[in-house]
Amino acid sequence: MKLAMTLMIRDAADVIEANLRYHHAQGVDVFVVADNGSTDGTVEILERYEKAGLLRLERMPGQLTEVWGSGRTKIARLAFELGADWVIHNDDDEFWWPLTGNLKEALGAIPEHFGMVVAPRTEFVARPGEGFFANRMTAREARFLRPPKAAHRTHPQVVLAQTHPGQIWLEDARTNIFSGRPGLRQQGADHSARPNMELTFAPSFPIRILHFPLRSxxxxxxxxxxxxxxxxxxxxxxxxxxxxxxxxxxxxxxxxLVLSDKQVARGITEGWLVEDTDFRDYLAACPDPLNGGNAPGGSRDWSSERRERELAELQLDGMYALTNYVRRGKSGTMLTASRRARYRALNRAERRLKELERRLKHIERSRWWRLRPRPPRLPHRRSSVRRP
Known part of the structure; x- marks a missing residue:
C-alpha cells in the first residue's frame, strides 16, 4: 500500500519540518504540498524534500480564499496520479497519531468496502516561551471533540471544498446533482451503475489528530x-x-490564551486537561528522512489496560465527532461544519438580543428611569383647517 499526505501551507517554517519528519516515520510515502507564497524559509525546506524524492511541490500564490478549494482538489487528485492508495488531508500544525501500529498499518487494516476514515481532533494548549513547540506544549484537551478530519482512498474525481468529511465528494461530469452519501458524497443519482465510486465511512476510529495551533x-x-x-x-x-x-x-x-503551570495543573486536576508527553518523545526519536535512519516503532509502549482504555475513549470521541459535525438533512445531503457554524452564529445573536431586552426591562424598572429628565411638552396647536 502507498500512502500520500496533502498539505496546503504558507509560512510554516517553525513546524513543517517536524511535520514531514514525523509523518514520514509513520509510513507516509509521498507528500503533495501546495505552497501559498511562503516567505519565511518554508519553500527552501520543501525543496530539500522534493529533491530527495519524498515530496511533490506545487506553488499556488494568490489570496488563500481564492485558491483553497481548487488547490485542495488539485493536490488530492495528484495523490491518485502518484499511485497512492490512501491519502490524508492535513494541515501543517496537525499530527496524525494512530493508537496501534503506524499510519500505513492503521489505514491498510481498513476493510476494502470502506473508503473513508474519520479522525477526531484535539488541541494542545498554548504555553509560555519561544522554544521548540513540542518540548513546551505537553498538555492537551482530555477528549477529542474538535471538528474531525478525514483520510480516504484516492480517486481521480475527488473534489474538496474543505478537509472536513462532509465536504469531500466525487465528481460526475454528466450531472451537477448532489446526493447525500454516508461517506464521500457523489455527484449523480445512478449509484448502482457506479458502485466503485462509493466510499463510505469506516465504523472504526484508529487515529487521533494532535493539533498545535498556538506555538508562539x-x-x-x-x-x-x-x-x-x-x-x-x-x-x-x-x-x-x-x-x-x-x-x-x-x-x-x-x-x-497562554496557560500558566498553575492553570495547567488545575485543568489536569479538574479533568479537562491531560499531560501527554508521548508525542514529544516519539517526535524526538524520529530520524531525519534526508539522512536515513530507522523510524521508531509505531506501537505505543503502553500496558494492555491503558491501550484498551485509550481505544475505547477514541471510539466514543469518534462517534461524537461523526454525529455532531456530520449530519444528514431532510434532503439527504450533509449538514457540515460551515452550515452548523451559521446556526451557532444565529443562536448567539438571538441570545444576545434576549440579553439586551432583559437589560432594557431592568433599566425601565429602575428608579433612575422614572426620575430621568424629560424634554418639555410642546403646547397642543389646533389645526386652522376645518374638516368636513
Missing amino acids: LAQYCHRVELADAAKQLGASEREEVRIAYESGRLEEIYDG
Whole structure:
C-alpha cells in the first residue's frame, strides 16, 4: 500500500519540518504540498524534500480564499496520479497519531468496502516561551471533540471544498446533482451503475489528530496578519481579534490564551486537561528522512489496560465527532461544519438580543428611569383647517 499526505501551507517554517519528519516515520510515502507564497524559509525546506524524492511541490500564490478549494482538489487528485492508495488531508500544525501500529498499518487494516476514515481532533494548549513547540506544549484537551478530519482512498474525481468529511465528494461530469452519501458524497443519482465510486465511512476510529495551533507569540501575530490579508477576520466571533490587531494589542490577546503551570495543573486536576508527553518523545526519536535512519516503532509502549482504555475513549470521541459535525438533512445531503457554524452564529445573536431586552426591562424598572429628565411638552396647536 502507498500512502500520500496533502498539505496546503504558507509560512510554516517553525513546524513543517517536524511535520514531514514525523509523518514520514509513520509510513507516509509521498507528500503533495501546495505552497501559498511562503516567505519565511518554508519553500527552501520543501525543496530539500522534493529533491530527495519524498515530496511533490506545487506553488499556488494568490489570496488563500481564492485558491483553497481548487488547490485542495488539485493536490488530492495528484495523490491518485502518484499511485497512492490512501491519502490524508492535513494541515501543517496537525499530527496524525494512530493508537496501534503506524499510519500505513492503521489505514491498510481498513476493510476494502470502506473508503473513508474519520479522525477526531484535539488541541494542545498554548504555553509560555519561544522554544521548540513540542518540548513546551505537553498538555492537551482530555477528549477529542474538535471538528474531525478525514483520510480516504484516492480517486481521480475527488473534489474538496474543505478537509472536513462532509465536504469531500466525487465528481460526475454528466450531472451537477448532489446526493447525500454516508461517506464521500457523489455527484449523480445512478449509484448502482457506479458502485466503485462509493466510499463510505469506516465504523472504526484508529487515529487521533494532535493539533498545535498556538506555538508562539510571533507565530500567532503572523497568523492573524495572514488572516486579515485574506479577509478572514470579518466573522463576529473574530471581532475581538480584529479590533486588537488594528489597535496593536495582539500580545494582550495571546497572553490571555497562554496557560500558566498553575492553570495547567488545575485543568489536569479538574479533568479537562491531560499531560501527554508521548508525542514529544516519539517526535524526538524520529530520524531525519534526508539522512536515513530507522523510524521508531509505531506501537505505543503502553500496558494492555491503558491501550484498551485509550481505544475505547477514541471510539466514543469518534462517534461524537461523526454525529455532531456530520449530519444528514431532510434532503439527504450533509449538514457540515460551515452550515452548523451559521446556526451557532444565529443562536448567539438571538441570545444576545434576549440579553439586551432583559437589560432594557431592568433599566425601565429602575428608579433612575422614572426620575430621568424629560424634554418639555410642546403646547397642543389646533389645526386652522376645518374638516368636513
